[in-house]
Amino acid sequence: MKHEFLDLIKLRRSRYDLTNKSTLPKEELVKLLQTCVLHTPSPFNSQSSRMVLLCDARHRQFWQIVKHELQAIIPPEKFVPTEEKLASFAAAYGTILFFEDWSVVESLQAQFPAYKDNFPRWAYQANAMTEFAVWSALAENGMGASLQHYNPLIDWEVHRQFHIPLDWKLIAQMPFGVALSEHAPDKTFLPIEQRVHVACP
DSSP states (O other): OOOOHHHHHHHOOBOOOBOSOOSSOHHHHHHHHHHHHHHSOOGGGOOOEEEEEEEHHHHHHHHHHHHHHHHTTSOGGGOHHHHHHHHHHHTSSEEEEEEEEHHHHHHHHHHOGGGTTHHHHHHHHHHHHHHHHHHHHHHHTTOEEOOBOOTTTTHHHHHHHHTOOTTEEEEEEEEEEOBSSSSOOOOOOOOGGGTOOOOOO
16 A cells, blocks of 8 residues: 555654564565665765665574673663563564764765764764655555664674674664554654744745
8 A cells, every 4th residue: 555755754653563574575675675775865975874684583683682782781680671672673574774884974074074073963864864764665565663772782793793894883773564553552742833933924
């Protein structure tokens, strides 16, 4: 079922009740991710965003890494809620890791020193747009997702176990899959007048 763009924005929500099912075969899922990365804008057309798709055993391996790293810093008597949350992510179909290639960012800083301080911020903004594009595309295809940030705690093990280039900086992690329930829980909103100011004559 196809949706108009504004409908997709409303449809895209954080979903935690995920199953290990996908509405797309892996080949189509890969094409979807490639399209999002290819057509998401980036500063100076830097194309610095990177992505890693983890499925099956690799997906479960990732959440074991997160669990192991968190167990080292959270007391056992307080770990149960964290363990339950991680188990819900591991129960999903897959995980998408979002990175920025920092060698590209540093190259732009060297080429355009007047904007040096801006390039890291612009890289994060570009990555966020990529995340949003992927999240919306998953929603359009009947899948739910959430965005997690266990970096930088897990960075070294992720690079080591998945052979990720060291120049790739981990930004976010997105577990995804078909949600158990058809509709997301209700969400409350601040009055829109507090958030959008109109200054047109």
